[in-house]
Amino acid sequence: MRGNSHIAFYITTPIYYVNAEPHLGHAYTTIVGDVIARFHRLSGYETFFLTGTDEHGNKVVEAAEGSGETVEAYVDRISSAFKETWPKLNITNDYFIRTTDGNHKATVREILSKVYEKGDIYFSDYEGKYCVGCERFYTDTELTQGRCPIHMNEPRIIKEENYFFRMSKYQGWLIDYIDEHPGFIRPERYRNEVMAFLKEPLEDLCISRPKRRLSWGIPLPFNDDYVTYVWFDALINYISALGYPGGERFKKFWRVAQHIIAKDILKPHGIYWPCMLKAAGIEPYQHLNVHGYWNVNTGKMSKSLGNIVRPLDLADKYGLDAFRYFLLREMVFGLDSDFSEESLVRRLNADLANDFGNLVSRSMTMAVKYFEGLLPAPGKPEEADEDLRGAALKVIEEYKGMMKGFAFHKALIGVWELIGKANKYIDTMKPWALARSDRERLGTVLTTLTEVIKTVSVLIWPFMPQTAEKIQHQLGLERVGSELPLEAPGEWGRTKQVRAISKAPPLFPRVNPEGEKARG
């Protein structure tokens, strides 16, 4: 069933700015990317999943000075922190890009030249309110009563010559494009937000900084006294990573590009980036997928222990798969959510331990207890068996639609409805009674159950790869993980050998509300 490999899929996270170490928000975005990438691999798509780090700009220089390092050493260190975090969260990115990479810098300069030669970059005065202490310009809205929020002094009005990107030229085109491509920015609330912004005239974008003020950046190809402003640098990573313009990957993947971002960087991605692409003569990306924020009540945590929510700590404490599941199940993609360990524990116990883990546990135990793990070929299915199978096949179809639309919580709700039906099926069929009265029927019931569990294992693999594969090994399947495609559950009745020879440990041990592992 790998015949779909000519179908391509390209997904990106933002490149993370290296002035802080990875936190919950970074982890969420990247796990979403991983889930969607794994889903497409499972569906037979040739998939390219990109993440990386954004390393230029003033704040990075300041952060390096603050830690007493050279800029180069500093960016290497923080970039590595990101790069080394992702494997620990089971992130399967195909490439990790850094904006300090030579090929990226070359691509940025190439694009700049192209747009410059086209006449869409011009040199002009920039006048603004500049705080000498901060060494930066402020907009009126950033100022507190007309004063710098940090130094509390009045900013100086100064003029600076800079290069500008003729973004206003593309406003009409962008409005039409978004109109004609309803899913271009999604969910819809963010599309509306961009459209609302585009109702006002778009200003041209200042894309340079003089070197005397900022040297840590990519020099403009047409004026070496200037470096490019961060967004023009950063956004281009999405194509430089593919080897634009001539790279095979660019040809294969760019036309199916999808970005994932959090709502704070909607404007650069929803407006600057499409205009930049248009100016450079490159097709727009396919979808911009925008998610909300995790609101973390850090006050509570710091009171007791003075600790912060760090993704790796949570994964260590509760299990990586539980952590990944929680993030994708709890947040409605696009909306804000509250994060708390309490709600994580609630989901871990209710959804994972009670509903799902226990279903696997009781089913496996019976397969081993009554048939020594070797289930007989199923007999003639009865109505209840067919109903359950029908429900499973229906869930697979709905799941695909939800996943493609980034409705992860709905995809998981569907899977858990199936889990609920399987638990109910056990209670209705009473296999422990069949063990004494009708062994053939017992075999059919247990086979039906293991098929449902197999189906579930495939559907949860993008979210919880370790758990899914553990189950698939227990079921004695020859193909596991990404080798077991989404269509496999349709081949019902093939699971004969269950390998849970002795009692397997629970997939998800229950946790008491204080976060300690409960006594099993």
Add this chain to the structure above:
RNA sequence: CGCGGGGUGGAGCAGUCUGGUAGCUCGUCGGGCUCAUAACCCGAAGGUCGCUAGUUCGAAUCUAGCCCCCGCUACCA
């Protein structure tokens, strides 16, 4: 007239785009089962879906107006 988000049983949330018996988790109460991780299954109590008007045979869902809460001031996905 700033912009945006939200107001759904005790708590936390889906559902609103594509109107049609109001759903989930936790909690409470009662029952069942014994294969299972004090788990699972069934049942019960509990909601004027912020307010008002409108469209409609029918509105949590669409339209208009109003009220209340929260971000936009902390690094940042």
